[in-house]
Amino acid sequence: MRKLSMDELNRKSNEEFKNASKTPIVLVLDNIRSMNNIGSVFRTADAFLLKGVYLCGVTATPPHREIQKTALGATESVDWKHFPATIDAVNDLKNDGFTVYAVEQAENSTMLNALNVSDKKKIALVFGNEVSGVEQSVIDACHGCIEIPQYGTKHSLNLAVSVGIVVWDIVMKLK
Numbered sequence: 001m002r003k004l005s006m007d008e009l010n011r012k013s014n015e016e017f018k019n020a021s022k023t024p025i026v027l028v029l030d031n032i033r034s035m036n037n038i039g040s041v042f043r044t045a046d047a048f049l050l051k052g053v054y055l056c057g058v059t060a061t062p063p064h065r066e067i068q069k070t071a072l073g074a075t076e077s078v079d080w081k082h083f084p085a086t087i088d089a090v091n092d093l094k095n096d097g098f099t100v101y102a103v104e105q106a107e108n109s110t111m112l113n114a115l116n117v118s119d120k121k122k123i124a125l126v127f128g129n130e131v132s133g134v135e136q137s138v139i140d141a142c143h144g145c146i147e148i149p150q151y152g153t154k155h156s157l158n159l160a161v162s163v164g165i166v167v168w169d170i171v172m173k174l175k
Helices: 014-019 035-047 065-071 086-095 138-140 160-173
Strands: 025-030 050-056 081-083 099-103 123-129 144-147
Touching: 014 065, 025 035, 025 086, 025 160, 035 050, 035 160, 050 086, 050 138, 081 086, 086 099, 086 138, 086 144, 123 160
Parallel strands: 025 050, 025 123, 050 081, 099 123, 099 144
Antiparallel strands: none
């Protein structure tokens, strides 16, 4: 095995990314405080060619040096919008035909490994605040909740890690 060079990776330019057919997933960030997490979410959205990222409430928006540290330019390729209230983003997505899931440990949530997305054309995933999670009013407005199965003592994952796990699983199921 040989590590590939940057030239061999065939990366898209920002213009090619903008014009490419997108994976029909939008990530919704509900009052995220860590700009490192926000930047990491942009990188994940870029890596999987996602439709966009919605930044809600107190979630910081680009351009910002702290976001850029982990985004590494993904804020330039990935489309994003800001909403003062997460519920407005959820309602906007539902009106646009998206099935909206909160990623949260909740009563009657669907375990990620059991989630069937084969009949879904457009999916939005709401990820909540690092401490308090997704607001209950937002959960109430969603079509359902997805939970990542966990077996240790902590029962929580870093936001950026959760985004990566859920997005990878759903993209693989869609393909």
